[in-house]
Amino acid sequence: MPIATPTETSVRAAPAPPPKYHEPVQGTVFHGDGREEDLLRHLRSLPSLSPSETSGLSLRDRSQRVLNAIHEFGKGENRYLMSVGETKGRQVEDLVRSKKPKLILELGSYVGYSGISFSRHLPELYHSSTFPRDWSAAPTSQDRAGYISLEKSEVYAETAAGAVELAGLDKVVKIVVGSSTTSIKSLRKTLDMPRPMKFDMVFLDHLKPLYTIDLKVLEEEGLVGRGTVLVADNVVKPGNPAYLSWVRATPAQKRQALNLGPLSTQPQLTPNPSSDDEWLTAFRDGPIDETRWVPPEAEGVTSKGDPSLIYESQMLDGWDESQMLDGWDPYTGEKDACEVSTCVGREE
Template sequence: MLVWWTILIVRCRIQGDGREEALLKHLQSLQSLSTQETSNLALQERSQRVLDAIHEFGKGQNRYLMSVGDTKGRQVEALVKEKKPKLILELGTYVGYSGISFARHLVELHPSSIYPENWSSNTEEDRAGYISLEKSEVYATTARGGFKLAGLDKVIKVVVGSSTPNLKSLRETLNMPKPLKFDMVFLDHLKPLYTIDVKVLEEEGLVGPGTVLVADNVVKPGNPAYLSWVRATPEQKRKSLQAPRLTTQPPVTPNPPTAEWETAFHSGPIDETRWAPDEAEGITAEGDPGLIYTSEMLDGWDPYTGEKDACEVSVCTGRQD
């Protein structure tokens, strides 16, 4: 488990070894993705061609791409169609696979909404759109290229920078007046940042009753700190916040077996929810412990290795004062 954490952390920190730039060149060279070939296609078919081409590229030697993949991706797509979110936030764009998979449904679901190119425009308008945060400029460039080929460059806005400080200022960046919030958030960036970043979103009112949180990789490598936060009751969360914040990282623990979740929660969310990693850049947050989520795992598997993995889907159903 520790090995997986380490691999994922290292993977997520690096700017790539050139495979992501190579992917963009490859996509742009494919005749099947040229404007000539795709301009008459429906959005679903056009975007699917790009997804298939990304997936095929990732099968090559030393070309593993850390995308959500087909099985988990389709489950989240079904959720998008069911919940009909207007505003979706993604943490961790990478080369854009998940962005293409999920954002392509927005246009069909909300054909008469405005997809602002410039988010500083009129805040009264009925906005829909997909905002994706990515730390690496290199990955963001590849993703933007893919979004254009898929016909989604007007629907998806990529914000480049580190998640935690950018989430703090996101309401301002997007000129989103209160109480406007995200209807869906897909967390797929640095795993130890999930908990602190959700707490920042809760504090900023960018998630709240009605929001659906979807967190990838909660089995491989596992994320007990995050699961503790979204599965705890308001009482448990309030109690845990009375304990002092941790200044050093507690030992990384695997997900407890299902039968032991209750015990793990017995005295509030486990220790890691009170610790923020260095990558949070000094930002701390207590979240909004009054928010109530119903939370469960959607089982799936890794697109290339076939290992079991899952997304945690947490629907915020209300607030207890």
């Protein structure tokens, strides 16, 4: 069953591909070489982002200035930024406005672009709620709203926090520093989230091999469940067959794979489909076996997840079904897309 997208997207013209600013970056140094620290210094130096210039702006306009500044910085030589970008980002923003999630979890803060883009709708949707910085003052856990972002790199977390503050969203966004998989295991304690409280939306945009194990841990911890919307970036570039296989599989397929036990070595990765029209049907019958491998970055955490959960999963890849894969890397122009998977219940 297709995921419903907001009505307003159906009347828009499909966006044009972005200009190409960088060559494809896979296999090259494209992060962690000082550009993230340079970005934060650059943002803080811009007069247009100073408190005197932004204090009178609406939250939407103030945050957009920061997003524009991040994007412009990323156009420069050796400044490619692995952010979601405007095309895919606006599609996810439409989803936020449509689904109205109250609690959003992000895996991978990076420099804060997606956190700013998606979290800025929460104060408008839940203006009377208590946000993460002041959660201790919430009368009950149901009065909480906010955007929780997990980031392994202290440098990236500092950059993201600085950008979020300039955007005026520091009370809305809470960044938790540490490995995503281990952070998820302790997230209920970290955030004081009693069961059965869960996240309404999860945005995955971190190390690609961790997508599947991290989702399994979220399932096991009861942090996702009926109604949770999963949005996974980069499922086309570079691709993530294992994750797509897990969210598109039936409970029976997942249980069968789990019964075989974990893999001791990384399997050969299944290649991406060769044409656009294959993407919506690909990976529904496998490679489910690839989900049995747990990368070393999970730091020894294993999980069977909750194979009984049922997802309705489809690529958020077009502004209508006649325009496939019209999402792009914002700097290289390469085709890309997000996978949107809504948990509709469980098979008992």
